[in-house]
Amino acid sequence: MRTVTIAAPATSTTVATTSVATTTKTKPASSNSAKGKSVFLASACASCHTFKLAGTSGTIGPDLDTKPEADAKRARMSLAAFVRESIVKPNAYISPGYPSGVMPQTFATQLSKKQLADLVAFLTSSK
């Protein structure tokens, strides 16, 4: 009698499935405050601003935990709109007690729309 050795079944079936289903490229660019934190930490904001959620303690610019809320009221803007404007056009409103022309004017071109939206979401997330 002959013995036939049957090869173990190929294990290739599990290989191809992982990468396809998990990539969701089509999702609309909704803002993400967790990503905003990375943008904040990568954009030198920390060196000038205190912001608890980011764990930073800069004092050249206003404390972002409290000051934007008060200034948004003075400027009669929603907090999100005010924070956004303060990042892309820092000199549109100068926070009382702080110098103009110190906050970089370059973030409007340096950050993508998505990064800016994430950053604003992060800065307003605890409000």
Ligand code: HEC
């Ligand atoms: C070189 C220092 C410096 C850097 C870097 C900097 N800022 Fe500022 N920022 C300031 C100063 C000074 C002010 C106050 C003057 C003004 O209102 O523009 C300010 C104002 C602001 C305000 C408005 C606060 C208020 O109550 O009016 C926001 C919001 C803000 N910065 C966010 C950011 C973010 C986010 C980043 C990083 C993308 C950043 N800043 C980077 C110095 C800086």
